[in-house]
Amino acid sequence: MRPRLFSHLLPLLLLGLCAGPVHSQATHALPPSVQEAMKSARLPLDALSVVVWPVQADSARLAYLAELPRNPASLMKLVTTTAALDMLGPAFTWRTPVFMEGQLSDGVLQGNLYLQGSGDPRLGVEQLWLLMRRIQALGIRQIQGDIVLDRSLFSMPTPDPGSFDGEPLRPYNATPDALLINFKSLRLQFVPDPAHQVARVHIEPPLAGLAWPTTVPLDNADCSDYRGGLKADFQQPLYISFAGTYPQSCGEKTWSVAYIDPAQFAARAVHGMWLQLGGQLNGAVRDGLVPAGAQPVLLHESPTLAEVVRDINKFSNNVMADQLFLTLGAQQRGRGHATEAAEVVHTWWRERLPLASAPGLDKGSGLSRDARVSAQSLAALLQWAWAQGFMPELVSSLPITGVDGTLKRSKSTALAHLKTGSLRDVMGIAGYVDAANGQRHVLVAIVNHAHANQARPVMDALIDWTAGKDNR
Numbered sequence: 001m002r003p004r005l006f007s008h009l010l011p012l013l014l015l016g017l018c019a020g021p022v023h024s025q026a027t028h029a030l031p032p033s034v035q036e037a038m039k040s041a042r043l044p045l046d047a048l049s050v051v052v053w054p055v056q057a058d059s060a061r062l063a064y065l066a067e068l069p070r071n072p073a074s075l076m077k078l079v080t081t082t083a084a085l086d087m088l089g090p091a092f093t094w095r096t097p098v099f100m101e102g103q104l105s106d107g108v109l110q111g112n113l114y115l116q117g118s119g120d121p122r123l124g125v126e127q128l129w130l131l132m133r134r135i136q137a138l139g140i141r142q143i144q145g146d147i148v149l150d151r152s153l154f155s156m157p158t159p160d161p162g163s164f165d166g167e168p169l170r171p172y173n174a175t176p177d178a179l180l181i182n183f184k185s186l187r188l189q190f191v192p193d194p195a196h197q198v199a200r201v202h203i204e205p206p207l208a209g210l211a212w213p214t215t216v217p218l219d220n221a222d223c224s225d226y227r228g229g230l231k232a233d234f235q236q237p238l239y240i241s242f243a244g245t246y247p248q249s250c251g252e253k254t255w256s257v258a259y260i261d262p263a264q265f266a267a268r269a270v271h272g273m274w275l276q277l278g279g280q281l282n283g284a285v286r287d288g289l290v291p292a293g294a295q296p297v298l299l300h301e302s303p304t305l306a307e308v309v310r311d312i313n314k315f316s317n318n319v320m321a322d323q324l325f326l327t328l329g330a331q332q333r334g335r336g337h338a339t340e341a342a343e344v345v346h347t348w349w350r351e352r353l354p355l356a357s358a359p360g361l362d363k364g365s366g367l368s369r370d371a372r373v374s375a376q377s378l379a380a381l382l383q384w385a386w387a388q389g390f391m392p393e394l395v396s397s398l399p400i401t402g403v404d405g406t407l408k409r410s411k412s413t414a415l416a417h418l419k420t421g422s423l424r425d426v427m428g429i430a431g432y433v434d435a436a437n438g439q440r441h442v443l444v445a446i447v448n449h450a451h452a453n454q455a456r457p458v459m460d461a462l463i464d465w466t467a468g469k470d471n472r
Helices: 005-019 032-040 073-087 125-137 226-230 262-276 305-315 318-333 338-352 375-386 391-396 456-466
Strands: 048-054 062-064 095-100 103-105 108-110 113-116 147-150 185-193 198-204 215-219 232-236 239-242 253-258 285-287 298-301 415-423 426-434 440-448
Touching: 032 048, 032 456, 048 375, 048 456, 073 305, 073 318, 073 338, 073 375, 073 391, 073 415, 073 426, 095 125, 125 262, 125 298, 147 262, 185 215, 262 285, 305 318, 305 391, 318 338, 375 391, 375 426, 375 440, 415 440, 415 456, 426 456, 440 456
Parallel strands: 113 147, 147 285
Antiparallel strands: 048 062, 048 440, 095 113, 095 298, 103 108, 185 198, 185 253, 198 215, 232 239, 415 426, 426 440
């Protein structure tokens, strides 16, 4: 049911005060093309909330059920990344310090080596390799003690990667970690060798103790379900097996799989990389704390926040967004816990957008059944962000229609930078759309319904209408 006019307009009037005086009323009826798309998708009109607002105008062009709190899925990443760009700055970096305990003589460290996690979301295979090489460049070849991993910066309960959707081996379900290495995931590479009728198998990072067959037989099947055809078994922490075959027609493929024992991933990855680079370790790799008063012997620096935000928004990377969310708690409150992080974001929101309803968020990624925010509030956020100095970094982090990231499959011919969001029963877009007349608009659209996965044409219709490509 459509809300009464006054209750529908009042939040929009408040939203307008965030950007400037309101001089005209918004349209409250969906464009015919959007209504037709909703009907074709078997979606009721009240499943959709929309705001279309020119960035340099005083009022919205379209506002439909705009104040209704919805599950935004990954659109919540806009809240996390915008807050981070404002609070931390685009040039912020994560620094992972390394400490030595004991004497170093003739390449032998008579003591422990410490790695202290800083929450770096981009500590992948290549970065781990570089970090180990830099440690060896200090003259360390053999460690008589242990390699100790200090992961205490983030405080959270023992996670269950399969708790969200029962898919613990999907990398998007990886959980945050102060020392997050390669998203706690393995990268399996398959390279056909027709001369020997096998595909060669390479796995990174090199986990200490992990074994796997280095080849699988080739077959002549098509490549539509090569993963299923491999009949892989990832349930054993120290052995991966393949009972099937690999299609020669696939060529070279890479498959990322979350490690079955995520709590041990960092230790095995550090140990394995150290050994692969020729290092020796007499002790173990274990969790622990850096001794009080210790001074780092080197710092590994991450890419800038602007680069990380681009990865988060372009490719909707959940664990990176959650790492950033906890980093806000750690930077502002000294503790990377979801409760503190949510309080930090809420406090920031009230200071920056006091007239817009704050989102209800429990993590930074939007990978949640409980998160809620209105299209109106997201539009207010994007309007506010447009006037900030970090605006170019935010806009450039958003996928481009039909070009890259999660919008590569969009059928719209308009030029738009939009974050996408999708979960079971949720689909949405939010960002900026360029119209043919040169005007740029904020567009936010959220569908919450059992058939939300059919709403892609609805989103394309809204993009085209906003851009002036559909005048109906």
